[in-house]
Amino acid sequence: MNLYFPASSDKKTVFSAIEKYISDQQFIIVNKDENRPWGGFYVIDEAQAGFFIETWFKNVYDPLPRLQEMVSPKILVVAPGKRLSWQYHHRRSERWKVIGGYAGVVQSFTDDETEIKNYHEGDVIRLQKGERHRLVGLDAWGIIAEIWEHTDSNNPSNEDDIIRLQDDFGR
Template sequence: MAAQDDARPWGGFFVIDEAQVQAFVGTYFEGLSVDSLRIAGKLSPKILVVAPEQRLSWQYHHRRAEIWRVVQGPVGVATSEDDEQGVVKSYQAGERIVIRQGERHRLVGQQGWGILAEIW
């Protein structure tokens, strides 16, 4: 682990050392190669932990996409092409979520703690 922040109002995250990216991808994103994920040369693997009934900010990214895999769920995810938040969809453990570059999104905690593997 390279860093962690467990003091967020919604939960926290753990940043995985980039030297461990191959093992991380093999564990959480089977069927995807590290080279296919590497868009800007560097990958940022993380574990996100979201508390019940909490939510991350409404956000988007100009330069990157994100891929999430639900490790423990359910979790909710809202997406939209504009600034109007869409419906919160529920995802269960094992499901993969692809957030496209520029797509607005928000992670929402549901019942129990949600845990996701994230890579971008």
């Protein structure tokens, strides 16, 4: 299935097709949010982390992450023209892979935003702990596979480990 959706695509149609694609790949969705102001996401069962990495991050890792630690597999869906917050994390790095459409990413080790870099299907983005970053929807829907790499095994990262420097939606 092609995961390219032009900007003119209806949001409900996009999310329905992505959810079907995820299910057809035999992944179990344990949580979803299709109503974020920037798009939405699907959380995949942690028990399928190895399968998730094998499916979307094969030949990316050397070595593979230790799967005794959670990697929080997730599919992000960013709408055309929308941006996630300018943010960073204290206890994790992240890997993103564009699995459908394309997206922009801003990365910096300072609080100052830099230029957007465009990424296309198949491209992998590495975000280091403390690195400021923002996912940006361009002129089509962007579908991103995401995994976390915890940097503190005694205090793994969670959704509270988001330091927002700027947010278009006042969060």
